[in-house]
Amino acid sequence: MVCPACRGPLDAELTCRSCGIAGARFGNQLRFAGFADEELRTDPLNRLKEVAKRRFGRLYPTAINVLSPVLTTRFIKPFLRSFDLDRELVADLGSGTHRRDPRILCVDGASYDEVDIVTDLSSLPIADDTLSGAISIAVLEHVTDLQAHLTEYRRVLRPGGRLLCYVPFIVPFHASPSDYQRYTRVGLAEQFHGYEVLSVKVGAGPTSGMLWVLQEWLAMLLSFGSARLYRILVPLTWVLSPLKLLDLLLARHPAAEVIASGFVIEVRKP
Numbered sequence: 001m002v003c004p005a006c007r008g009p010l011d012a013e014l015t016c017r018s019c020g021i022a023g024a025r026f027g028n029q030l031r032f033a034g035f036a037d038e039e040l041r042t043d044p045l046n047r048l049k050e051v052a053k054r055r056f057g058r059l060y061p062t063a064i065n066v067l068s069p070v071l072t073t074r075f076i077k078p079f080l081r082s083f084d085l086d087r088e089l090v091a092d093l094g095s096g097t098h099r100r101d102p103r104i105l106c107v108d109g110a111s112y113d114e115v116d117i118v119t120d121l122s123s124l125p126i127a128d129d130t131l132s133g134a135i136s137i138a139v140l141e142h143v144t145d146l147q148a149h150l151t152e153y154r155r156v157l158r159p160g161g162r163l164l165c166y167v168p169f170i171v172p173f174h175a176s177p178s179d180y181q182r183y184t185r186v187g188l189a190e191q192f193h194g195y196e197v198l199s200v201k202v203g204a205g206p207t208s209g210m211l212w213v214l215q216e217w218l219a220m221l222l223s224f225g226s227a228r229l230y231r232i233l234v235p236l237t238w239v240l241s242p243l244k245l246l247d248l249l250l251a252r253h254p255a256a257e258v259i260a261s262g263f264v265i266e267v268r269k270p
């Protein structure tokens, strides 16, 4: 580990000898800079999500898998299986309340119980050329400075190390703590400077893209201008979410990328 600000060495107390920046230990969790609680609570819907994430912890991702209008294709497990996790260090950058494998390093801006290192993802307390792999699942739409993040991830990957990113395309605005951008399949591949692009695929299909937008649209149509009624109606529209199973077929359609809900890109550090 290194200082997230100046990359100098840290002492046993997690304090940087060069610039004085200090991390702190909370049980097994190491905390550097992360999100302030207020930042995670400005958007009303995200405030609700934060309460649910803190209360339900590891059950939260399961609940989202069931209720969400988005059905992702299988890409995380095959990627993780391509590493020997007993020997190779792989990080989940923006892990939230997920712990996809006990051997994975969980890094996030928020201090959920499952997180190993709490830090700003664009300045990681990880030494150069450390990671064999990293995943970033539905995180990069939430950062203002995409290039700063991708440059930082490349720094901590070892040469030949691989990064897997899932980034949405057709999805409504969703704050976490905010939401800044979308990419087409070709647009996404253009962002990874200094990496070798191995593949860009549909990561969630057209039904998922259509459904989430439809749910928001229905809640707006039926709430007659009332923000309160809209917030009550949104969860009721989740009754339509099982239609996402149509993406088991449609995500493979040759035209799926036109309105795909998201793309998954795998890149390698040369």
Ligand SMILES: [Zn+2]
Residues within 6 Å of the ligand: 003, 004, 005, 006, 007, 008, 016, 017, 018, 019, 020, 021
């Ligand atoms: Zn320092």
